[in-house]
Amino acid sequence: MGDHHHGPAKGLSRWLFTTNHKDIGTMYLWFSFAMFLLGGTFAMIIRAELFQPGMQLVEPAFFNQMTTLHGLVMVFGAIMPSFVGLANWLIPMMIGAPDMALPRLNNWSFWILPPAFLLLASTLFMEGGAPAAGWTFYAPLSTTYAGPSVTIFIFCIHILGVSSIMGSINIIATVMNMRAPGMSYMKMPLFVWTWLITAFLLVAVMPVLAGAVTMMLMDVHFGTSFFSAAGGGDPVLFQHIFWFFGHPEVYIIILPAFGVVSQIIPAFSRKPLFGYDSMVYATAAIAFLSFIVWAHHMYTVGMPVAGELFFMYATMLIAVPTGVKVFNWITTMWRGALTFETPMLFCIGFLVLFTIGGFTGLMLSIAPADFQYHDSYFVVAHFHYVMVAGAVFSMTAAVYFWLPKWCGKMYNETMGKTHFWISFIAFNVTFFPQHFVGLAGMPRRIPDYSLQFADFNMMSSIGAFVYGASQLLFLYNVIATIVAGKPVSDDKVWDGAEGLEWTVATPAPYHTFEVPPKIDPAHAHF
Amino acid sequence: MFSGLELENYSMSLNTFKRLLAFAAGVLVTLPGLALAAGGEKNALNMPVGVTDVGRSIFDLHMIILWICVAIGALVFGVMFYSIIYHRKSRGVKPAQFHESTKVEIAWTVVPFLILITMAVPATSTLLDIYDFDDADMDVLVTGYQWKWKYEYLAEDGESVAFFSNLSTPQAEIYNTDGKNENYLLEVDEPLVIPVDTKVRFLVTANDVIHSWWVPELAVKKDAIPGFINETWTRANEIGTYRGQCAELCGKDHGFMPIVVEVVSKEDYAAWLGEKQEQAAKVKELMAQTFSLEELMARGKAVYERNCLACHGARGEGGVGTAIAGSPIATGELGGHLEIGINGVAGTAMQAFGGQLNDVDLAAVITYQRNAFGNNMGDLVQPIDVFNYKQG
Structure with missing residues (x-):
């Protein structure tokens, strides 16, 4: 592109036709936040129904639709695209590249998402x-006994898979x-490393999920019996295929979160990451173990x-590389x-709560x-500690951390800290009691429960409402920052931050690193 | 404590370790002033110990791992909070710049690995115990249906005993027009009855989708998979009533198919079994009888409420299933009604009740459907009609 610095196009076409990694990153981030609110709305309906024993607001069939959509929208619509958005914004800036390698593909992988979720x-x-x-x-349950919407659902999963693979x-x-x-x-920043490994995981397992839903489609419409014993198939085969995708999927969600935390903790500790190499190897080890x-x-x-x-045994082993990560972050702070x-x-919140989620993971x-834990609320508590306090907290940390670089304005720190404390407390009020009801025997995915679970469920619901509301504060803070935040002029917004993204102007210009930066060979890593 | 432990030396080292843990446990438990109430009680915080040896082993395993995690957590978070308090910039500290230490890295890889091994040993022995299905004293076939359980006592002498176990909590309690009783959602019309101190093997399967048979106090959870038969077992050490629920999402009324197990003395069990066998013989007799409309309507109403109401509604207004009130089937030709009641509709939630209800109940419920909800067909079905239809 050389010497003419063209800015973005105007109006809708800027967003529809853009091949700019920053524009696409922005769209991913806003889209995922919208999905976060949608999935959150479903969660609020679930928690409202579970506020008291007895059926109050919705019917059991609709309740099941809510738990299903809550999970699908949060995993595929909120968490995954949010980290793809972050990758789009940051990876080129972190490695000194002018843009993503395949910009048109990039546009396409975003724009097929909204229709899929619609x-x-x-x-x-x-x-x-x-x-x-x-x-x-x-x-x-999802094939022979499913309603007609299953066909559309299968189509959606295919689109999401294509988007993720691209x-x-x-x-x-x-x-x-x-x-x-x-x-x-x-020398690459750990965020880039974790995403590189995540990308390999995605390419490996999204086709497996596509295979599973295609087999479902065949069973539903074309008379095959992959998952029906009556025709020589096996319902458990579905679970094997699903979890061969599903377990790596868990790490697809959490590895980029590890990357974010590995960038932010050193910045605010003003001290390099303790063991860069071992962090890279631990990430690779976790990725490998996720397949077995x-x-x-x-x-x-x-x-x-x-x-x-x-x-x-294989599952217990995961505790080792995960432990290495946690020990590294804490030694970095030391x-x-x-x-x-x-x-x-938010990163400290992540550290504490993710570690608790890791402990319950070890127990599971x-x-x-597990014969007692399985399919109980103990599992629900466990994966929300990992998914919300793990992935969502780190994503939130990332937005606060890089927002000043993205828009050139500083967010309101008091409001940010308020957001953190409300989130942290409300999260624990919501999910900690779920350990108790799970251990005491409350199955997951039930619209109504027996009386001994009533108090903890009410507590859980109150926590959930507060947690949900606190995300609106986050939304307000971000919008207020973009519209009327205090301008930041330093390239390096945070005094302890390291990495090439802090060497470009603030706010980051539409095009960065059109000429590759000079890398000091003495620099150990970023 | 580890009844399942076969390896003496491991149990030794485990005991030493547990003494250490007990100390940490004592300190930590008194801190928040929490007594770890077990499951079943109101606001229970912990897993029930249950009434089986396996349940005891699982509980011990659970507590050991819990306290190991608490100890590691206390250490890790202790270091972190020390850092947060003393290593803050506002105290004027200059950041150290140290990083990388192969020794430290090896230590925090190897030590957790060793801790894992100490966890894996008792876990393995308990698992092998759970998987020892041999030498069962009796077998019960457990079949999951949308949304009830069927229990079939296998290989007993005399009349075979099989029955369905349905949720008995009234709709009025679920929909809040009536107060909830203490066993709300955890009560059934007919519980599973098993003798105490007897190794009972359960063969678990399903009729439609996957269910999971879970009774926490018996420490049994096994998926019920259509077309496959899973094995599990229990040996209850105490007489009592133990309640559980379906643990695998199985559709609309997944939350409404509880499990109740009555563990009784061996004598009571024998008496109960005799009575059930007598009842089964009596039903055979009933099948040969002719009933009046009133008799059929009374019996049919009860059968309807147990088996049909969930999908077709309390007033026959429909729901998941089609409406019964004014339906072309219930007000149409009798053969069509018998066909659907006995053989169900393939590919829908309408099950084949021919194998689930006896001929008397089928005759009663079909009569009821044809004469209730304003259908007023006036015709009645006798058990012999059902029998003949089944014979083709």
Whole structure:
């Protein structure tokens, strides 16, 4: 493009036809936030129904649609696209590239998402309602016994898969080919590393999910019996295929979150990350292990005992690289000069709560104990500690951390800290009691419960309403910052921040690194 | 405590370890002043110990891992909070710049690995125990249906005993027009009855979608998978009533198919079984009888409420299922009504009740549907009609 610095096009066409990584990143982030609010609305309906024993607001069939859509929208619509948005904004700036390697593909991978979710949401208005077999949609509940919306659901999953695969190919191509001269692999920021590994995971497992839903389609419409014993198939086959996708999927969600935390903690500790190399290796180890632990989601399906033992041991092993990560973050803080701006607060919240989620994960890995935990609220508590306090908290930290660089204005720190404290407390009020009801025997995915669970469920619902409302404060803070925030002029917004993205002007110009930056060979890593 | 432990030496090291943990446990439990109430009680905080040896092992395993996690957590968070308090910029500290230490890195890889091994040993032995299905004293076939359980006592002498177990909580309690009783949603019309101190093997399967049979106090959870039979077992050490629920999402009324197990003395069990066998013989007799419209309507109403109401509504107004009131089937030719009641409708939630209800109940419920909800057909179905229809 050389010497003419053209700015963005005007109006709608800027967003429709853009190939700019920053524009696409912005769209991903706003889209995922919209989906976060939609999925959150479903959660509010779930918690409102569970506020008291007895059926009050919705019917059981609709309740199942809510739990299903809540899971699908949060996983595929909110968390995954939010990190893709972050990757779009940051990876080129972090490795000194002018843009993503495949800009048109990038546009396309974003723009097929909104129609997919529009379709999915539209199933709510279909006869028979939206999909109601849970976000894990086990056959045959999701095939032979499903309503007509299952076909649309399958189509949506295919579109989401295509979008994810295209996005991942783009990230792999960008990281492999567009690093500035001197930016060797072992110098890349950890956020780039975690995303590179995540992208490989996505390319490996999204086709598996596509295979699973295609088999469902065949069973529903073309008379096959992949998942029906009556025709020689096996319903458990579905679970094996689903979790072969589903477990790596968990790490697809959490690895970029690890990356974010690994950028932010050193910045506010004013001290380099303790063990950069081991963090990279630990990430790779977690990614590898994620492929050989899938059946720990299925301890009660009646596997042979040898299978149970294998998956139990393999799952327990994940604690080792995950522990390495947590120890590294804490050692990074040790004897640093800590300050506690909003991004750091969310990262500390992440550290504490994600670690608790890791502990319950370790407990769940113990197969005999899982015979009691499985499909109870204990599991619900566990994965919300990992998904919300893990992925969502780190994503929130990322937005506060990089927002000043993106828009050139500083958010309101008091409001940010208020957002953190309300989120942190409300999150725990919501999900901590769920450990108790789960252990005491409350199954997940039920619209009504027996009386001994009443108090903790009410507590949980109150927490959820407060947590939900506090996200509106976040939205307000971000909009207020963009519209009328205090301008920031330093390139390096945070004094302890490291990395090439802090060397470009603030706000980041529409095009950055049209000429590759010079990398100091003495610099250990970013 | 580890009844399932086969490896003496591990149990030794485990005991030493547990003594250490007990100390940490004592400190930590008194801190928040929480007594760990077990499951079943109101506001229980913890897993029930249950009434089986396996349940005891699982509970111990659960507590060991919990306290290991608490100990590690206390250490890790302790270091972190120390750092947060003392290493803050506002205290004027200059940040150290140290990083990388192979020794430290090896230590925090190896130590957790060793801790994992100490967890894996008791876990393995408990798991092997759970998987020992041999030498069962009796077998019960458990079949999950949308949304009830069927229990079938296998290989007993005499008349075979099989029955369905339905939620017995009235709709009025669920929809808040009536106060809720203490066993709200955890009560059934007919519980499973098993003898105490007896190894009962459960063969678990399903008729439609996947269900999961879970009774926390018996420490049993096994998926019920259509077309496949899973095994599990229990041996209850205490007489009592134990309640559980379906644990696998199985459609609309997943939350409304509880499990109640009555563990009784061996004598009571024998008496109960004898009575059930007598009842089964009596139903056989009833099948040969002719009933009046009133008799059929009274019996049919009860059968309807147990089996049809969930989908077709209390007033036959429909819901998941089509409306019965004024339906072309219930007000049409009798053969069509028998066909749907006995053989169901493939590919829909309408099940084949021919295998679930006896001929008397089928005759009663079909008569009821044809004469209730303003249908007023005036015709009645006798058990012999059902029998003949089944014979083709």
